[in-house]
Amino acid sequence: MLELDRVSAGYGAAQVLRELSLSVSAGEILCLMGRNGAGKTTAMRAIMGLIPLMGGRVLLDGAEVSALAPHKVPRAGIGYVPQGRRLFAGLTVAQNLEIGMRTRSSPPEVLEEVLALFPRLRERYRQPAQTLSGGEQQMLATARALCLRPKALLLDEPTEGLQPSMVDALRQVTLQMRGRGVATILVEQRPDAALAIADRIAFIENGRGGEVVPVEMLRRDPSLLARYLGV
Amino acid sequence: MSERARVLALHGGLLVLLLALHFVLPPYHHGNLARIMVLASYAAGYNIVFGYTGLLSLGHALFFAAGMYAMGLSVPHIGTGTALLAGVAAGGIGAILLGLLALRTRGVAFMIVTLMFAQAGYLTILYFGAWTRGDEGFVIARASRMLWGLDLSDAAHRYLAALALFALVLGACLWMVRAPFGRSLIAIRENEPRAAMLGYDTFRLKLAAMAASGAISGAAGAAYALLFGYAGASFASVEYSILPLLWVLLGGAGTVLGPFIGTLFMFYLIDLSSGVTSAYMLIAGIALVLLTLFAPRGLMGTVRARLWRWLP
Numbered sequence: 001m002l003e004l005d006r007v008s009a010g011y012g013a014a015q016v017l018r019e020l021s022l023s024v025s026a027g028e029i030l031c032l033m034g035r036n037g038a039g040k041t042t043a044m045r046a047i048m049g050l051i052p053l054m055g056g057r058v059l060l061d062g063a064e065v066s067a068l069a070p071h072k073v074p075r076a077g078i079g080y081v082p083q084g085r086r087l088f089a090g091l092t093v094a095q096n097l098e099i100g101m102r103t104r105s106s107p108p109e110v111l112e113e114v115l116a117l118f119p120r121l122r123e124r125y126r127q128p129a130q131t132l133s134g135g136e137q138q139m140l141a142t143a144r145a146l147c148l149r150p151k152a153l154l155l156d157e158p159t160e161g162l163q164p165s166m167v168d169a170l171r172q173v174t175l176q177m178r179g180r181g182v183a184t185i186l187v188e189q190r191p192d193a194a195l196a197i198a199d200r201i202a203f204i205e206n207g208r209g210g211e212v213v214p215v216e217m218l219r220r221d222p223s224l225l226a227r228y229l230g231v
Numbered sequence: 232m233s234e235r236a237r238v239l240a241l242h243g244g245l246l247v248l249l250l251a252l253h254f255v256l257p258p259y260h261h262g263n264l265a266r267i268m269v270l271a272s273y274a275a276g277y278n279i280v281f282g283y284t285g286l287l288s289l290g291h292a293l294f295f296a297a298g299m300y301a302m303g304l305s306v307p308h309i310g311t312g313t314a315l316l317a318g319v320a321a322g323g324i325g326a327i328l329l330g331l332l333a334l335r336t337r338g339v340a341f342m343i344v345t346l347m348f349a350q351a352g353y354l355t356i357l358y359f360g361a362w363t364r365g366d367e368g369f370v371i372a373r374a375s376r377m378l379w380g381l382d383l384s385d386a387a388h389r390y391l392a393a394l395a396l397f398a399l400v401l402g403a404c405l406w407m408v409r410a411p412f413g414r415s416l417i418a419i420r421e422n423e424p425r426a427a428m429l430g431y432d433t434f435r436l437k438l439a440a441m442a443a444s445g446a447i448s449g450a451a452g453a454a455y456a457l458l459f460g461y462a463g464a465s466f467a468s469v470e471y472s473i474l475p476l477l478w479v480l481l482g483g484a485g486t487v488l489g490p491f492i493g494t495l496f497m498f499y500l501i502d503l504s505s506g507v508t509s510a511y512m513l514i515a516g517i518a519l520v521l522l523t524l525f526a527p528r529g530l531m532g533t534v535r536a537r538l539w540r541w542l543p
Binding site: 048071074082095099126144 | 411414415417418421422424425426427428429430431432433540
């Protein structure tokens with residue numbers, strides 16, 4: 001479904017990703033883990049075309065998306081929920097979702113589908129995004145990305161700093177998306193969160209791809225996780 | 232009452248009020264209001280780029296003057312209706328051409344590029360004085376101010392024509408900001424990289440906003456020349472690029488009614504204070520400072536923030 005083929009990328013002259021290769025299938029959750037600065041967020045930005053590739057390519061269903069202009073990547077079917085939510089803070093929940101719907105001229109029923117996933121947003125529908133709680137803002141950012149009906153979803157630390165009930169709600173939605181065949185790449189710092197939701201965990205170190213391990217193996221032997229993370 | 236009904240009632244109510252004023256205002260204010268409606272149409276065009284898209288242009292006098300001169304110079308040859316359309320086209324095409332260059336820049340650079348092109352336009356008018364009559368400008372002959380059998384030099388016809396233009400622009404702006412296109416512009420204003428991340432082709436959208444804004448500014452310039460019978464280089468000067476910015480800021484950037492309210496307020500502030508003292512610009516300046524301090528979102532922006540959240 002979504003594949004990174006020896007992707008190198010960085011900021012200016014500073015190379016962060018070094019020939020990183022990854023793949024995630026339809027209906028699978030791949031978790032990216034690594035130390036701070038390992039290149040997890042850079043990998044997300046490289047997939048979205050927000051930073052230019054120095055080498056390699058990104059493929060979605062076999063078609064190269066790294067050749068597309070950045071604004072065409074979401075239209076190709078990749079939804080991105082960046083770290084820090086990045087909402088249109090001054091606009092209402094409704095307006096944020098309308099903007100999300102517009103990108104691919106999504107049919108009106110998509111909005112209902114999304115609001116069914118996040119009933120809390122329906123209650124806050126006319127409220128400015130900046131007045132929502134952190135968890136609600138994360139829900140809105142995720143909902144906005146889902147308005148695209150993406151084939152692949154990139155979630156960058158979606159549960160960072162949220163209360164447990166919100167974490168659980170977002171986790172349930174991510175699992176529902178998996179059930180609908182969405183390929184998900186999730187950046188997660190917390191091992192327990194990663195183990196609870198992922199199918200496989202890919203470890204990144206210094207911008208290079210390391211081991212990709214099925215999560216059952218890590219659940220059976222938690223010491224492996226510490227070893228892979230180098231802690 | 233639904234939000235849509237409220238919006239229609241408010242904006243429709245303003246148009247009905249303006250029509251009613253036609254029958255009751257004394258000649259002086261009647262003439263003023265006709266002028267204000269044309270200038271407010273110009274400000275509404277400017278508001279698309281500044282208020283809704285977040286681009287601070289300092290070159291809109293170029294589009295206003297393009298519409299004015301395209302209309303004024305062509306009207307003896309092609310007739311009034313076609314000349315008006317030529318004015319609209321001149322504003323729109325001018326904005327597209329300037330946008331193709333200026334939209335490659337951002338922030339202060341965008342302001343400087345638009346300002347410089349507008350100054351180049353102003354100097355071009357002066358340079359080709361043989362055709363444009365330079366600083367002096369030229370009068371549009373009364374015979375050329377006939378449209379569909381109406382004599383637009385007549386005060387009543389002029390007022391109604393100004394109202395028709397304003398109603399058209401108001402309706403177009405209202406439709407635009409509630410349509411997906413308007414939402415896309417707001418997304419760009421709020422955060423352009425974020426809009427691009429969601430799949431918006433921000434360059435094309437900004438160019439479309441420039442085109443719409445330029446066409447409306449051109450229409451206002453053409454209408455001004457037609458209704459008031461004069462085209463002059465002063466309308467291409469930097470002052471006419473700054474004025475719509477002030478009107479929009481005062482009235483409320485990113486509100487449909489803001490440009491009209493700002494133009495009305497500023498016009499009468501200067502008009503009334505100039506009757507009291509020769510230092511009327513000082514009074515205007517103090518009023519602007521006070522408004523900026525106490526209503527930084529402009530008059531309608533403050534109304535929206537405090538009272539009517541549904542205001543488009």
